[in-house]
Amino acid sequence: MRVKQRIYDSRVQDVVDFEPREPGRVGMYVCGPTVQSAPHIGHLRSALVYDQMRRWFDACGLETTLIRNVTDIDDKILANASAAQRDEGASEQWWALAYRVEREFTAAYDALGVLAPTYEPRATANIREMVELIERLIERGHAYRAADGSANVYFDTASWPEYGALTRQRRDQMEEAADAAEGQAGVKRDPRDFALWKAYRESEPETASWPSPWGRGRPGWHIECSAMATRYLGEEFDIHGGGLDLRFPHHENELAQSQAAGQPFARHWIHNGLVNTGGQKMSKSLGNSLFAADLLAAARPIVLRYFLGSAHYRSVLEFSEGSLAEAEAAFSRIEGFLERALETVPAETAIADATRLPEAFAAAMRDDFAVPQALAVLHGAVRAGNAALEAGRQDELIRCTSEVVAMLDVLGVNPLDPRWATGTRQDDASEAALGALVEALIAQRAQARADKDFAQSDAIRDRLQAAGVALEDTPNGTRWSLT
Secondary structure, eight states, X not given: OOOOEEEEETTTXXXXXXXXXXXXXXXXXXXXXXXXXXXXXXXXXXXXXXXXHHHHHHHTTOEEEEEEOBBOSOHHHHHHHHHHHHXXXXXXXXXXXXXXXXXXXXXXXXXXXXXOOSBOOBGGGOHHHHHHHHHHHHHTTSEEEOTTSSSOEEEOGGGOTTTTTTTTOOGGGSOOOXXXXXXXXXXXXXXXXXXXXXXXXXXXXXXXXXXXTTOSEEEXXXXXXXXXXXXXXXXXXXXXXXXXXXXXXXXXXXXXXXXXXXXXXXXXXXXXXXXXXXXXXXXXXXXXXXXXXXXXXXXXXXXXXXXXXXXXXXXXXXEOTTHHHHHHHHHHHHHHHHHHHTTTSOGGGXXXXXXXXOHHHHHHHHBTOOHHHHHHHHHHHXXXXXXXXXXXXXXXXXXXXXXXXXXXXXXXXXXXXXXXXXXXXXXXXXXXXXXXXXXXXXXXXXXXXXXXXHHHHHHHHHXXXXXXXXXXXXXXXXXXXXX
């Protein structure tokens, strides 16, 4: 009997069986970034979580369509561009800022080996679909034009009895919607009604507005994802994902407006946990944001990916001063095993093959993508492989090596993958020079041992050890590593 995939559905608030709507295919929509400022660790973690899920679906033989949007028109984008022009004398337009920041996100994702989405729609390229969706909501009696006659259009939360279904809140307990017209008496029927279309304001660039049946303006944030998800995945699709901080109001509003428009929308909702730094939730107001550029400068990208993907996707990821060093040490043990093993095992064992995945690893991934348990299986295989290598058990070594490669490939941290060719430990000039010096000393030590000059041999070993270089004598020669 085929074992089913299990996922935690945030709407149901329980782990459920996952059965794709269309056999053999998975449709996923993931809320991408609002490109207002540089990417930080939270953005990286979220993108990586869904990349791991996608890779697992691929390993299971499912054809995955992953749509990850870019919100390139938003209050914050306009505000940041305006502030830069006012305070810094910058001439960068809002659309140029959005595109520049979008490229920073793409570069960070690429550096971490996050696969490109099947498609990455921009909000500004889907205005027509948003207008059509708003028109449908008005026709069905779930949206209305502002009472002041402006072009503002709002979703009527009182008209939809299921409003609050995703986060299990009663409407009268919800926070008021944070819209541009908030506080203007009589503009909205209820403070919880949220903007579908925002009227053009003279204080904003005219380029940040589009024509509509209600007048020039721009879309509200929530309507953007509803329109883009259904345009590229259809009115019903398998999974909608995003950060836990998006559950309310963003995803709650997406669900309400989409279903009020007559669309089934997402079958399952998945939310990844946030990031803590020093025991505190990361936020700009606390000044504890960890930006992608700094993280990528502090660690090898493959190690950063290993760290970001090591916790369960629903848990809080704790970042501390020693996190990257610990990840480097753990991942180096895996790399060290592969380097030693591939000196003796056949080359074909280095080819990733999902059929070589241990059942315990597959069981962990089927159980709501339990990556920590999957990593335990991986490290267990590394330990078994090292033991087999020391004992000369070739068949067991070959099996362990092929399993390790297959598991690393699913997790996107296979150091043998060409995408990491420029991120290996010996890739820059300084490390190449170090390698040459160490190898020269190892050759001198080997000659001293051959001449039975053991005092000289020990002296070379001690000098290297004092410099932080450990030697390991094996049947295939002497290996070295940094301690």
